[in-house]
């Protein structure tokens with residue numbers, strides 16, 4: 001499911017660079033602790049867990065609404081119900097074989113760009129050239145403001161008031177992720193949403209008071225953002241962004257490992273003219289059991305925490321993004337940038353490092369390039385331009401290899417120093433029972449990041465110990481031209 005924006009591109013976590021700056025707790029603006037009563041959607045609060053499930057009456061009303069539109073695929077394969085994860089999920093109403101259709105949600109129920117255009121917001125938004133997610137967020141707030149008069153009222157009534165996403169955490173809760181990349185991404189996302197809110201407030205909301213009779217606060221807008229972020233199916237990005245009521249009740253499980261999508265958009269009815277969003281179960285499910293899908297196998301725990309408000313204990317979800325950049329003060333800046341660009345990279349490079357996996361293949365050559373200098377600088381000459389990347393894939397010189405180890409180890413040390421707990425302390429906490437969901441998320445993410453940093457440090461520590469035994473550019477070169485044998489002996493023509 002979800003991402004209204006790609007925080008990796010918008011908000012690169014520049015936490016580890018050649019000139020490392022330890023991540024800091026940075027709460028520029030104190031966040032409002034409670035949403036102002038707005039008459040529109042509910043905002044955030046400082047509670048320690050996501051909102052409870054909706055009332056039975058609201059759920060009944062929602063079920064009626066779903067089936068009156070035929071969105072439950074006629075056969076009633078799945079029913080919305082309160083589930084152990086908190087909130088709602090889809091429960092099998094009978095034994096379901098893998099691939100069975102659970103939902104066929106007609107287009108008229110979707111909250112998407114077409115729904116915005118057709119609504120009374122259409123005129124106001126059409127002129128604004130808004131980002132798709134902002135337009136749909138406004139539609140959510142507009143429909144919430146209409147209350148019972150909204151065609152989506154039964155759906156709006158069952159939407160959670162918040163999730164455990166870090167965007168809804170109180171300042172106190174955020175202290176638990178001090179030093180993490182997750183904290184910096186969370187603050188960056190909130191700043192981004194705040195700036196979008198300020199412009200939409202000035203350009204649309206205050207200009208169309210009749211559409212938004214109550215006050216729309218930043219927390220209302222953040223709620224709408226959080227709803228989209230946690231509920232929009234991953235591939236429905238950009239102009240295709242859509243909230244699909246009912247289908248969006250399906251929860252995630254890491255036990256579902258199939259990469260195959262569980263949904264499709266297809267034509268139905270006479271000549272396939274009615275567009276529906278069709279959701280299928282990816283595995284067999286017994287009557288009464290909950291139906292799950294896999295939201296995204298590639299998301300790290302930090303991304304899961306930010307987007308949905310949960311984490312997984314699977315170590316392949318533990319990741320750290322290393323940011324490396326060519327310093328503008330580097331005397332060889334232009335040559336290095338040219339070489340990086342020739343090889344599909346740029347001034348800054350991001351490397352996602354996953355626990356238990358090897359380093360991304362481009363990382364060592366890029367690092368060697370960054371640290372290239374002194375007597376190795378000849379490799380930067382134009383003469384070598386086409387061949388240099390090949391040389392950088394192997395150790396260049398002992399000085400260069402030592403420099404890359406130091407740069408990375410210092411950066412790891414500095415990043416590790418910014419966390420307020422050790423891995424051991426975190427693991428002890430994770431072993432205790434009844435951890436609050438948000439604390440569980442915090443501990444899992446900070447432990448995971450530290451493990452990855454420790455793994456990176458170990459790799460470069462070991463390399464440092466092997467520096468004397470590595471083969472460097474000059475030796476390879478001599479071998480290439482036949483002056484050194486495979487065992488390192490100098491070959492004399494005379495002998």
Ligand SMILES: C[S@@+](CC[C@H](N)C(=O)[O-])C[C@H]1O[C@@H](n2cnc3c(N)ncnc32)[C@H](O)[C@@H]1O
Pocket residue numbers: 001050085086087088089158159160163164230231248249250251252253307308309310
């Ligand atoms: C697409 S919605 C699913 C419906 C949602 N449970 C509800 O009550 O409306 C995604 C949200 O469901 C919750 N969720 C989904 N899978 C979960 C899981 N495995 N563990 C905990 N929460 C989960 C999270 O709050 C997430 O942001």
